[in-house]
Amino acid sequence: MRLNKAKTAIMLLIAGAVLSLLGYAAFAGDGEPGGSGDPLVTQSYVDQYVQWRVAELKSGQVLKGGAGTEIIVRRGQAAVVDSTGNGIPDLTAGADIYxxxxxxxxxxxxVPREDGRGVKALSPVVVMYRGEATIR
Structure with missing residues (x-):
């Protein structure tokens, strides 16, 4: 009878140790996925590539986009700046604007490539853009 009690006690101790290790492993992370301890993406990535930014261009100013930059002219009149001669794809119309x-x-x-393409304000313009861009 003592042998059975000893075996039972040992089995309970082993089971408790295994459960403790499994519990520790399950909750050992630095917070929830996506939290500040384990971000899915960095804040700078979100700011640069996901969120739209708004720029107010004065007449004559140029917004040049990096590769993959999206641009929407919201107000005013702007013209395409393109030194390559290939134009900028207008995804709304399904055509290039030269x-x-x-x-x-x-x-x-x-903007397909970082080669100086963008938009130039012909009057005061409000532009939304997402991605890398410089304003001059």
Missing amino acids: GGSTVPVNHLLL
Whole structure:
């Protein structure tokens, strides 16, 4: 009878140790996935590539986009700047807009490469953009 009690006690101790290790492993992370201790993406990535930014351009200013930058002219009149001669894809119209041509308001433009393409304000312009861009 003592042998059975000893075996039972040992089995309970082993089971308790295994459960403790499993519990520790399950909750050993630095917080929830996506939390500050374990972010899925960094804040700078979200700020640069996911969130739309708004810029107010004065007449003559140019917004040049990096590769993959999306641009929407919300108000005012702007023209495409394109030194390559290939234009900027207008995803709304399904066509390219070539250098010097006016950008339709509320159309989504996509800068395919970082080669100086963008938009130039012909009047005061409000532009939304997502991605890398410089304003001069």
